[in-house]
Amino acid sequence: MAVLAASGALTVTFVTSGGRGTADAATELNQFVPIEKVAANVTPPRTRATGSKGRFVVDCGTNGNGKFSPDNPVAQPGIKNGAEHVHDFVGNLAITANSSDADLEASGTTCRNGDKSSYFWPVVRIDKSVRSAADTRRALAGTTPTVACPSVRDRLPAVPVGAWNSVRAGLHSLDQATAWANGRMAASRGRIDARANEALLASLRTRRARLIRALSESIAAAGGRTTGMVSLVECDVNYDGMHAAMRHTAADIKATPQVQCPAVRDKLPGIPAEALDEVNRNLAELDRQISEADERLVTTRGQGDAVLGTLKARRIAALDRIATAIGRRADRPQGLDALAACTLSGQTGEAPKALPDPQGPNLELPNNTGGIVRPASVLIEYRGNATSKVTPMPKFLRALTGDAKPTSRGPANARAAWTCSGFADRLSDRYPICPAGSRVQRVHDFPGCWDGKNIDSANHRSHVAFADRTTGACPATFVAIPQLRITISYDIPRDVQVRGQYALDSFPEEDHNPFSDHDDFINVNTDRTMRRIAACINTGRACRGDHG
Numbered sequence: 001m002a003v004l005a006a007s008g009a010l011t012v013t014f015v016t017s018g019g020r021g022t023a024d025a026a027t028e029l030n031q032f033v034p035i036e037k038v039a040a041n042v043t044p045p046r047t048r049a050t051g052s053k054g055r056f057v058v059d060c061g062t063n064g065n066g067k068f069s070p071d072n073p074v075a076q077p078g079i080k081n082g083a084e085h086v087h088d089f090v091g092n093l094a095i096t097a098n099s100s101d102a103d104l105e106a107s108g109t110t111c112r113n114g115d116k117s118s119y120f121w122p123v124v125r126i127d128k129s130v131r132s133a134a135d136t137r138r139a140l141a142g143t144t145p146t147v148a149c150p151s152v153r154d155r156l157p158a159v160p161v162g163a164w165n166s167v168r169a170g171l172h173s174l175d176q177a178t179a180w181a182n183g184r185m186a187a188s189r190g191r192i193d194a195r196a197n198e199a200l201l202a203s204l205r206t207r208r209a210r211l212i213r214a215l216s217e218s219i220a221a222a223g224g225r226t227t228g229m230v231s232l233v234e235c236d237v238n239y240d241g242m243h244a245a246m247r248h249t250a251a252d253i254k255a256t257p258q259v260q261c262p263a264v265r266d267k268l269p270g271i272p273a274e275a276l277d278e279v280n281r282n283l284a285e286l287d288r289q290i291s292e293a294d295e296r297l298v299t300t301r302g303q304g305d306a307v308l309g310t311l312k313a314r315r316i317a318a319l320d321r322i323a324t325a326i327g328r329r330a331d332r333p334q335g336l337d338a339l340a341a342c343t344l345s346g347q348t349g350e351a352p353k354a355l356p357d358p359q360g361p362n363l364e365l366p367n368n369t370g371g372i373v374r375p376a377s378v379l380i381e382y383r384g385n386a387t388s389k390v391t392p393m394p395k396f397l398r399a400l401t402g403d404a405k406p407t408s409r410g411p412a413n414a415r416a417a418w419t420c421s422g423f424a425d426r427l428s429d430r431y432p433i434c435p436a437g438s439r440v441q442r443v444h445d446f447p448g449c450w451d452g453k454n455i456d457s458a459n460h461r462s463h464v465a466f467a468d469r470t471t472g473a474c475p476a477t478f479v480a481i482p483q484l485r486i487t488i489s490y491d492i493p494r495d496v497q498v499r500g501q502y503a504l505d506s507f508p509e510e511d512h513n514p515f516s517d518h519d520d521f522i523n524v525n526t527d528r529t530m531r532r533i534a535a536c537i538n539t540g541r542a543c544r545g546d547h548g
Helices: 101-106 133-141 161-188 194-221 240-245 273-299 304-327 494-498 527-538
Strands: 002-005 011-014 032-034 055-058 087-091 118-122 124-126 146-148 236-238 377-383 398-402 418-420 431-433 440-445 483-490 502-504 518-522 542-544
Touching: 055 527, 101 273, 118 483, 133 240, 146 161, 146 194, 161 194, 194 236, 273 304, 377 527, 398 440, 418 431, 431 440, 431 494, 431 502, 527 542
Parallel strands: 032 431, 055 542
Antiparallel strands: 002 011, 055 377, 087 118, 118 518, 124 502, 146 236, 377 483, 398 518, 418 440, 440 483
């Protein structure tokens, strides 16, 4: 552990991992390196006779339709603007932080073969203004960190009458756990201690997992049903207070809006057993309506008022069906129609937020400024395993690679991802300076091993694993699945590279740390397509998803 003392009373604690793979966040020239000075460090395991060496490529474009969002649907489901930086999204058109599996399956896609999976990563920007780590230290000095947790009450299914009291008590206990964690975090005002943060989050994860499991069991025992609740367990540390002190280009234009609707689930009473199925169907329908509206905002620019008008009419009908279903067996709930009207993110009249919506033609956020660089190409490929055949991925599998917060949570999950075209034998945890004619590249390898049971886990990581770097074998009890690799290439002027004027969008405490690069994925391939992917890989072929 290294403790860096700054001017005044500020002490910033960073956890390091030795060498350049550290959590020190500062977007300065020492974050850049000529790729020729990076030693060769990529040695793929030798594929055995029992292994699988095929390759399946999917063309989902380069986000030419402009689906940008600061949502973080895998790591922070249900938290709007959870990433605090902007992501490129390709594939699934409807996805937001609140999308259900059914919403994802009903969506359109940018992938030529109909793959509705979502692939997303932080954008890269060119910003020719000077950046300084001192700005980050000053912003941190006045910041009290908090925890950010998914809202369970907003994602509950219909709660049976018999479980209502225990569910209300459980939700109160979740609120108390968050308040306890925030009280602990307050002791870290003005500093970052990754080890303390991780210890706190681990304790909070244990408490939330127990409470959420109890909620699910109470609902099930009373005749209800729950799915996907494990995705709501994990919380994260939050340094939103830094935004007020960071540079932000104000703009009147709001870009890439999303629909924002009043929550319905927490406004409902306990549901009679006879009405549970119908209420759940209409809650799911309300979710789908929002996802469809968000998709329309991507595909039909400038039609926000029309989208909201259609959505309101559909929500009125669904809310009436919910009230009618309950009213057949109990008192009809009153006032649900007041929840029908929605707004667009960034519209006036919303409650103020610590983090504003992305603004202007460059979708700028505090300290994430400058023009977004569109990828020159995006290569999405599924690959084999060095020691065994692959098993098809389960539908709706979630996976992460890299870590967006190596500064505030430690670098254990961070991965070097930067290189230049023509230098596939090396990856760097610094921004590369490429020779003339070579493109800046990010290579994101996802875990290629699966526990055989779960599509998500409490920390969004433990249900999948990386194969052994030397042998390529999966850990015991895990099975090999098609291993996803995404390679993103950019045409960035060489003078911009040499001057250190391009950088990754990041959380405020990371200050564009290149070691915070990451990528997220939700598999929404059909079972038939995923079987085809596995068969291609297992038979050693090179296949393309858009070739039938």
